[in-house]
Amino acid sequence: xxxxxxxxxxxxxxxxxxxxxxxxxxxxxxxxxxxxxxxxxxxxxxxxxxxxxxxxxxxxxxxxxxxxxxxxxxxxxxxxxxxxxxxxxxxxxxxxxxxxxxxxxxxxxxxxxxxxxxxxxxxxxxxxxxxxxxxxxxxxxxxxxxxxxxxxxxxxxxxxxxxxxxxxxxxxxxxxxxxxxxxxxxxxxxxxxxxxxxxxxxxxxxxxxxxxxxxxxxxxxxxxxxxxxxxxxxxxxxxxxxxxxxxxxxxxxxxxx
Amino acid sequence: xxxxxxxxxxxxxxxxxxxxxxxxxxxxxxxxxxxxxxxxxxxxxxxxxxxxxxxxxxxxxxxxxxxxxxxxxxxxxxxxxxxxxxxxxxxxxxxxxxxxxxxxxxxxxxxxxxxxxxxxxxxxxxxxxxxxxxxxxxxxxxxxxxxxxxxxxxxxxxxxxxxxxxxxxxxxxxxxxxxxxxxxxxxxxxxxxxxxxxxxxxxxxxxxxxxxx
Numbered sequence: 485x486x487x488x489x490x491x492x493x494x495x496x497x498x499x500x501x502x503x504x505x506x507x508x509x510x511x512x513x514x515x516x517x518x519x520x521x522x523x524x525x526x527x528x529x530x531x532x533x534x535x536x537x538x539x540x541x542x543x544x545x546x547x548x549x550x551x552x553x554x555x556x557x558x559x560x561x562x563x564x565x566x567x568x569x570x571x572x573x574x575x576x577x578x579x580x581x582x583x584x585x586x587x588x589x590x591x592x593x594x595x596x597x598x599x600x601x602x603x604x605x606x607x608x609x610x611x612x613x614x615x616x617x618x619x620x621x622x623x624x625x626x627x628x629x630x631x632x633x634x635x636x637x638x639x640x641x642x643x644x645x646x647x648x649x650x651x652x653x654x655x656x657x658x659x660x661x662x663x664x665x666x667x668x669x670x671x672x673x674x675x676x677x678x679x680x681x682x683x684x685x686x687x688x689x690x691x692x693x694x695x696x697x698x699x700x701x702x703x704x705x706x707x708x709x710x711x712x713x714x715x716x717x718x719x720x721x722x723x724x725x726x727x728x729x730x731x732x733x734x735x736x737x738x739x740x741x
Numbered sequence: 742x743x744x745x746x747x748x749x750x751x752x753x754x755x756x757x758x759x760x761x762x763x764x765x766x767x768x769x770x771x772x773x774x775x776x777x778x779x780x781x782x783x784x785x786x787x788x789x790x791x792x793x794x795x796x797x798x799x800x801x802x803x804x805x806x807x808x809x810x811x812x813x814x815x816x817x818x819x820x821x822x823x824x825x826x827x828x829x830x831x832x833x834x835x836x837x838x839x840x841x842x843x844x845x846x847x848x849x850x851x852x853x854x855x856x857x858x859x860x861x862x863x864x865x866x867x868x869x870x871x872x873x874x875x876x877x878x879x880x881x882x883x884x885x886x887x888x889x890x891x892x893x894x895x896x897x898x899x900x901x902x903x904x905x906x907x908x909x910x911x912x913x914x915x916x917x918x919x920x921x922x923x924x925x926x927x928x929x930x931x932x933x934x935x936x937x938x939x940x941x942x943x944x945x946x947x948x949x950x951x952x953x954x
Contacts, residue, residue: 487893488867554760556764558760577754580760582757604754604790606899651864681863736870736893
C-alpha cells in the first residue's frame with residue numbers, strides 16, 4: 485500500500501498562526517514560520533497554509549507570509565484563503581506555494597477549477613471542501629470557514645471537482661474542526677469512495693488513534709492535523725510510530741538523513 | 742560555486758527549484774533563449790503540467806535543438822518531473838506528442854489499477870521509496886550517490902516514463918506494486934520523476950550531488 489501523508493495544517497490570520505473551534509473563536513499561537521520549520525525538522529510530509537480571513541474580507545494578505553514561511557522548508561506547500569482567479573493562483577505559486585486550495589471561488593464558479601488545472605496542471609489544484617452534516621448520511625458544502633452554505637451536496641461536489649480536473653480534495657469537517665473529538669469517519673468514507681483522486685482529510689484529530697482511523701476506516705490518502713501538533717499533544721515521530729503499529733504505511737524519516 | 746541554468750519556458754513554477762539549488766550554494770541563471778542556454782555548463786529542465794504544453798513552450802522559444810545540442814556536449818543535464826518526461830521520445834498524454842528524444846522510450850499513463858488489480862488513486866502523490874532497478878548495481882558516481890536504498894522522495898504525477906533500455910533506469914519506485922521509473926540516467930543526462938526540491942534533506946543531497954558532477 486502507498487504511504488499515507490501526514491500533513492500539518494497552519495490556519496493563519498494576519499501574521500499569526502491561529503487555532504479555533506469550528507473555524508471560529510480564534511486563539512493566536514505564534515509565528516507560522518516557526519511552526520513550519522519545526523514540523524519540517526520533525527519530518528512532516530507536507531504543509532497546508534490557509535488564510536482563514538482572506539475569503540471573508542475579500543482581500544489577500546497571504547503572499548508575504550507564504551514567501552517567508554516557505555523559503556527554507558523543502559517539502560510541498562499548499563496555500564489557500566481568498567484565491568479567486570488564475571492570476572491569484574499565479575501570485576501564490578510565485579510566492580512559494582506548490583499547490584493552491586480553493587473553496588469559495590470554486591463554489592461560486594466551478595469552471596475556475598478547470599481553468600487553474602489547465603493553466604498550472606492538476607497537481608496544483610486542490611479543492612477545499614468544508615462539509616457540514618445536514619441529515620444522517622448527508623453533508624452540505626459550506627464556505628467562508630463554515631459560515632455560509634452553498635446548497636451543494638458534498639459527495640456530488642467532490643465528484644464534480646474531480647471531473648473538472650482537481651488533483652486532490654481537502655475535505656474538512658466543519659462539525660469536528662477544532663474539537664479534537666475524532667474525525668467524521670462516515671463523511672470520509674463517502675468522499676474517498678466517490679472520487680478517483682487523493683483525498684486529504686481534516687477536522688477533529690485529537691489523538692494518534694483518530695489519525696489512523698481516518699486511514700484504516702475512512703480510507704483517507706492523507707490526514708491534515710492542526711490541534712494535536714500545535715499543542716504538542718503528538719510529535720510527527722509519535723504519529724509515525726503509531727501509524728506503523730496500526731499497519732498504516734508512512735514515510736520513513738530519519739532526522740539525520 | 743557553480744552557476745546553474747534553469748530553463749524558463751513559461752510553464753510551472755521555478756521558485757521552489759531555484760530556492761533549493763541556491764540553498765545548496767548554486768547561483769541560478771534563468772534561461773529563456775538559445776544564446777543563454779549555450780553559455781550554461783550545468784542545466785535544469787523543470788516543469789509541471791501537460792506534456793504538450795511543455796514541448797510547445799520549448800518549441801516557441803526555439804529551445805528544442807539547443808537543448809539537444811547541450812545534451813550532446815556532455816554537460817550535466819537534469820530534467821525534473823515533466824522535465825524528465827520530455828527527455829523521452831514521445832508521450833501519449835492527451836494524444837501523441839513528440840519529446841526531445843534524448844532518452845529512448847515513451848511516456849505513458851500510470852496503470853489505473855495496482856498490482857492487486859484494484860483501482861488506485863491517480864495522480865500518484867506522496868513519498869515513495871527509491872529502489873535500485875534490477876539492471877543497476879550501484880548509485881555511486883550518480884546524483885543518487887550516498888542515498889540509501891529505500892529512501893523516500895516526493896512524487897506527484899499521472900504519467901510515467903517507460904525507458905526502452907533497462908540500463909537507463911537509475912532508480913525505480915513502486916506505486917501499489919506498479920513499477921514507476923523514478924530516475925533515469927544516460928551519460929550526462931539525468932531525469933527525476935520526483936521533486937528533489939520538495940523531498941526534504943534527501944532531495945537537497947541529490948541536488949548537491951548534481952552540482953558536484
